[in-house]
Amino acid sequence: MERTSPAQPTAAEFDRRNLDWYIDKLVQILVFIGGISAIVFIIGIFAFVTIEGAGFLLDDFSFKEFFLSPFWEPSDEDAPEYGILALVAGTASVTGLAMIVAIPFSLGAAIFIGEFATGRTRESLKVLVELLAAIPSVVWGFIGLTIMNPLIIDLFDVPVGLNVLNAGVILGLMAAPIMTSIAEDALKAVPDRYREAAEALGATQWEVIFKTVLPAAKNGLLGAVLLGVGRGFGETMAVLMATGHSVNIPDSLFDPVRALTATIAAELGETAVGSDHYQVLFTIGIFLFLVTFVINLTADLIVRGIRDQ
């Protein structure tokens, strides 16, 4: 210990708060805000929707009427009716049909891209699928209105072509690309040694896929389907244009229906802010938020589960 104390650097000398230090801190804070912004937004949106819908929820809300009555007439002066059963039926029937259309398409596409296609084919297919996912929903709605509508009238000899079938097919085509991407990820997550082991046992390529890869990717594929359902439930514009916008519990594919989202989109603009009608639309918003939240969360947990294995 020859050294004298002045040569020893003090804590204050280490603590150099120059410009670089401040920039560093600032960037740290910005990145942190960016990181948590999604959480802040989702809580903020939920709080906003709940506050706007709270008046109705507290005063006029009747669980029985809201969920079990098919009559939606919120603008009636004397006896307004706030039943969303027909709207839920509309959304559910369209989403259901969309899944029937989308599941074979997206599974087939995912299996082809993931298991069969190689090199350039594979890459260009992946890009095309992603491009398909980027088509704006109003364009899909336009296709439903101008191409599907007359086609359905001609093919099935029904009076109006805006119905469950039209919206279901459109929505199915819209959901398929997203489901394809996620399903393909799930197939990719299956380790190659599974395939090699199956092939070593003498399995054909089809047997490898159906008996080994698909069962192993089961959870991821289920997650893909659930995300598709979430997409269907929340889709607005295409559904607004292609369903016929009719409050109705469908009993055939050719019945026009109306979706929950489309109801909010069509009616919110012209209601007086704070009126009962305005508030009940926000209550539908809360319901939609909760349903899509649960669906997406479940899907996410399932997909995450497969990745962690």
Next chain:
Amino acid sequence: MKGKYFFAIAVTTLVWMAGLTTHAADRQVIQNKGSDTLVNVAQAWAEAYVTVDDKVAVAVSGGGSGTGIAAMINGTVDIANSSRKMKKKEINSAEEKGVTPMEHIVGYDALAVFLHQDNPADTLSISQLKEIFGRGGDYENWSDLGLEVPGCQQDTIVVVSRQNNSGTYAYFKKAVLGKKGKYRQGTLDMHGSKDVVDLVEKTPCAIGYSGLAYATDHIKMACIMLEEGESCTRPSVQTASDRSYPIARPLFMYTNGEPEGIIKTYLDWVLSDEGQCILGEKGYAPMKEVSC
């Protein structure tokens, strides 16, 4: 509909800018907002009024009757346009905020019942319409009315209506289905009068209603009987004006209390022969007979 808004905004902006460049200081603005049914007429009035009094500018915007009334309640407009009467609830909430809405009828609009051109139905009574449009109504097929519609093999009546916050929807409900009446389930709810006309034009099985101003040459308008077996009346500017057509609705402008100053002068001009002629040109029925 969008086009109308842009047009309205563009013209309003032009009027406003013209005001800025000429005599900004002594120019007064009347804020006018509401019904989409009335927005074309209101815009035409605002444009023509510049030639009457260039010191007053009328700023017009649409958005629907409910929007205009809400703005009146909040005190942000001078005149609210509405194609329906204000509801009791709305008047109450206006009074709570110290606004006393005063109603002025500025014209009439005949609601025509539209049918496909090939539809053999010509006369319909109000009670028949009630069975077609009303909840629990008996007529679900054209054959229930004793009709066979060419091109409509399924025979089902496709009922075309409007979205439930439109003034047209509310008036037709009151006039045809009665005060307690409700529309049937499964009507196709269109988002504008033009959409109703477009759909009925293309669909042999369809029936719908909309303002007379939206009628085209390719669509049929039913002759309406007040009671079964009586003589029927066709919708026209004339029959709406003399109130002989049973489904004609008044068009309103609301002011806060008795109008005064420039607002009174403007409303008086709207009701004058000149103002009513402009209304007539747009396909609506003037309050009284005017020679243009």
